[in-house]
Amino acid sequence: MATRTAGDLTRPVLTAHGVARAFGPTVVLAGVDLAIAAGETVALLGGSGSGKSTLLRVLAGLDDEATGEHVLHGTAAVVFQEHRLLPWKRVADNVALGLAGPGVGVRVDRALAEVGLADRGRAWPAELSGGQAQRVAVARALVREPDLLLLDEPFGALDALTRLRMQGLLRRLRAEHGFAALLVTHDVEEALLLADRVLLLDDGVIAEEVPVDLGPAPRPDDPALGALRRRLLDRLGVPTA
């Protein structure tokens, strides 16, 4: 089990400096600085339209028009809010996308087994439920053995029960593989349950950084979690009764 201490930032897996992005006259990112240590999970929290997803796209190398610099030490894989599986490839072929060489089949099978879908390799994506498809997307990222997993509201489109299971799955996979993760979410609870550190994006910059120190497996009814949640919700402008 990986420890939930704030990572060692002298060995960062990702550093970004002065990342800025504007769409026409609208400035979405106005110079973001951040660093993620190896093995660390960082949640990026912000209201809708705060530019969280834009930042993740920049860091994933999908935005050619952003300015500033970001350096990745190692490899990254992305899980999007939608599963984005190719409908014309069977599940196993989707997971194997872009991989070559001997042993790909074994690696794919192992990744599918890790997300609990060992027997669905021959299925078409259209035959899967939303949660299953998202698990395949996780397997597709996992099979690349990334140093950093970029997650763009990966469980946002799932129902509450499936979301809880997926959060558990992510925690388990991180403990086993030790990858670092940047989790974009608008769910304060999810951020606190999964992350070692929460970054709050507001007005295009990282407005606040909150270390989460709740022990290895925080429980939803932990009073410390309640206090942190209230603080973050206040900061996001949500009135808490």
Add this chain to the structure above:
Amino acid sequence: MTSPALAEAPAPVVPVGPAPRRRRDGAARRWRRLVSPVVLVVGWEAAARAGLLSPEKLPAPSAVLATGWRLARDGTLAVHLVDSLTRAALGLLIGGGLALVLGAAAGLLRLGDDLVDPPVQMARMLPHLGLVPLLIVWVGIGESLKITLVALGAFFPIYFNTYAGIRDIDERLVEAARTCGLGPAARLRHVVLPGALPALFLGLRLAIGAAWLSLVVGEQVNAQTGVGFLMMEAREFSQTDVVVLGLLIYALLGLLSDLALRYAERRTLTWRRGLRAT
């Protein structure tokens, strides 16, 4: 997973009840749909035999079939059929190939879009069969006229469907492929081509229809062989049975090519039936 048939069934209390009944209904309907065509053909035959239809205007179906058998046996039919098919295939290959290249260029590249699409959009408004007089001046009345006509007819459906098929691909899938480390060539092969394939099939089906139509017109201009020539020659000698036979052959060719294409489509696009298959 529940089957769609069960999901739609009005009374799911008896889960096996509705399906066989629906199948029986389907079979009954198929038979019922055969009734009116059969009645029409039988009526046509009866009217011809009773002398109500003069053989010069419309010969009996049995007479048409007998003529077909006679021409097939002495080899005449095969010669003309092979020539027509060759023209159709060559025209489709040339027009379709060109359309595929230009459609892909316009769909994939901004420069291609700006340079290729405007003239094609303008030319689209021309009815290509109306170009026959001009084409006669340009390429003469020989074989090239027929092939050019077929190529022109096949070009537009394939061009527009290639273009639309590529443009309609979900940008998010291309992005996901990028994050999986796929370069431009691999993205073309794994994302763009399979994504555009349904539209390509639609384009090909429309193109084949246009090709037969072009052939009918083209083979009536100074042809020495081909199904169209057979019909024109027969008309001069008032062999109406051969004219009707030619029409029948055109219809059969269209039907067969459509069936073949549908079969190929079903084989290649299995993933689209994924939802219904389980």
